[in-house]
Amino acid sequence: DMKVTQMPRYLIKRMGENVLLECGQDMSHETMYWYRQDPGLGLQLIYISYDVDSNSEGDIPKGYRVSRKKREHFSLILDSAKTNQTSVYFCASSSTTEVFFGKGTRLTVV
Amino acid sequence: GDSVTQKEGLVTLTEGLPVMLNCTYQTIYSNAFLFWYVHYLNESPRLLLKSSTDNKRTEHQGFHATLHKSSSSFHLQKSSAQLSDSALYYCALSLGGNYKYVFGAGTRLKVIA
Numbered sequence A: 001d002m003k004v005t006q007m008p009r010y011l012i013k014r015m016g017e018n019v020l021l022e023c024g025q026d027m028s029h030e031t032m033y034w035y036r037q038d039p040g041l042g043l044q045l046i047y048i049s050y051d052v053d054s055n056s057e058g059d060i061p062k063g064y065r066v067s068r069k070k071r072e073h074f075s076l077i078l079d080s081a082k083t084n085q086t087s088v089y090f091c092a093s094s095s096t097t098e099v100f101f102g103k104g105t106r107l108t109v110v
Numbered sequence B: 001g002d003s004v005t006q007k008e009g010l011v012t013l014t015e016g017l018p019v020m021l022n023c024t025y026q027t028i029y030s031n032a033f034l035f036w037y038v039h040y041l042n043e044s045p046r047l048l049l050k051s052s053t054d055n056k057r058t059e060h061q062g063f064h065a066t067l068h069k070s071s072s073s074f075h076l077q078k079s080s081a082q083l084s085d086s087a088l089y090y091c092a093l094s095l096g097g098n099y100k101y102v103f104g105a106g107t108r109l110k111v112i113a
Helices: none
Strands: A004-007 A010-013 A019-025 A031-038 A042-051 A054-057 A065-070 A073-078 A087-094 A099-101 A105-109 B003-005 B010-014 B019-021 B024-026 B033-039 B046-050 B057-060 B063-066 B076-078 B087-094 B107-112
Touching: A004 A087, A010 A019, A019 A031, A019 A087, A019 A105, A031 A073, A042 A065, A042 A073, A054 A065, A073 A087, A099 B046, B003 B087, B010 B019, B019 B107, B033 B063, B046 B057, B046 B063
Parallel strands: A010 A105, B010 B107
Antiparallel strands: A004 A019, A019 A073, A031 A042, A031 A087, A042 A054, A065 A073, A087 A099, A087 A105, B003 B024, B019 B076, B033 B046, B033 B087, B057 B063, B063 B076, B087 B107
């Protein structure tokens, strides 16, 4: 069963708090991604990971960092969350021919 | 850098009318692959269509698209819209392998009765 799992699905945090979004995949894909989705902007790439400890900035990495210590897990960390980081975050992994997405985490920073 | 443009943010159609969602792209590489992803509310975005060779039509679930390298386009079409087609549609570009996927801003299709 090919699946990308994101936890939690919904999260409310106060400004300045740290946020950890977790993602797992069961397809042994080397490449994983974190995107955020905002109305009118589509899916914007935050970070891409090519394998364990091989991470690269995407288009909007400021304010985020990632961790990939196992091939099947990819975490997104917000140190000191800001209100403009309120968004829906999608984790994904890819084969050579297709991207598979999780169901998203809706993060609200108040 | 590589980019994908979806000019329409929202397309509203009456059920039964044809669907056309526009997608154009920019890349310096000739071996680009184009994709359409569909995102229904409360679900994961999922692959709808993937491009084949230049000027060849690909079809899936009633939708079709043709990659035209001469005009850098990969428009999504369907002959007759259904209410269940209402969703957010993303056009995306990749060069294959471990190359990142570049997504357009998305087009929300709203089909009304």
